[in-house]
Amino acid sequence: MIPSELDEGLPLEKIRDFSLEELLGMAIKAEIGAREFYTSLAERMEIQALKEKIEWLAEEEKKHEELLRRIYANMFPGEDVIFPEEHIGPELQPVARKLHSVEDIIDLIRWAMKAEEIAANFYAELENIMGTEDKRRLMRYLSDMERGHYYTLKAEYELLLDWAMYSQMMNLGP
């Protein structure tokens, strides 16, 4: 079930009410959610070119989760990851239903775009909070990566809006 009005999650200005451990926990949770979302979406996707792109995004988010866990272990050695209830951006849920039309796909891509955009802004905010240059650099890395994902999705989204052309130009058989 996709809400027509997207829940944007934790407002960015609230970030400073949380500890760094909590914020990193939220980030890890968001990366896991994004991966599960993309994996389930790819499984249901019949457009091969788009399926591959979504699978690629799922792998990327997996790498981000691993990177964040290393950062966490480095900053808080021996401590379990704290997962706050709050979430960054829309809470992406695994896609459990069959995709019936291109409109279903368009809705989900729009949802994912929103999540990527908010994640990029979230990491940019974390960059300001981090106390050392190496940690700031890592947050910049994650922010740029998510921004890259946003544009990748935006590209597909724009083209999907004209399905007749999409199928023609992407050489999708009738």
Next chain:
Amino acid sequence: MIPSELDEGLPLEKIRDFSLEELLGMAIKAEIGAREFYTSLAERMEIQALKEKIEWLAEEEKKHEELLRRIYANMFPGEDVIFPEEHIGPELQPVARKLHSVEDIIDLIRWAMKAEEIAANFYAELENIMGTEDKRRLMRYLSDMERGHYYTLKAEYELLLDWAMYSQMMNLGP
């Protein structure tokens, strides 16, 4: 040989001096150049994670070339592609030399970032020139994709600048 001052190629304000056939020809030439550059760079890259990312970019540019050739064939049926001498952004040359240090890689990534950024702006300009909404949409698609590549490269670039951390966080070697 990488120039320290990057040749930015055709200034965007000159775009309207060329025919659409010539501009599409330039775009196809740029995608071919970018693919050859990324392919040769990936072959010489010993950092596995980065090698995979660069290979992915090479595949992407290949798809863009194919898409542009389909657009060309659709707009100018039966006509050979015109390749003007002018080029969009820095003319990326295949990497023929061995990469000796991370600084060599950083230079090349910076070069590629510039090329991707200019390509994104070029396609955005082409969007304004195209006469029909479907063609405008295709240019928007290409512009967003190249913008995505720019951010993907920027992320790696930022992290490569702190090599000690990069190798630690990407779980490279001892």
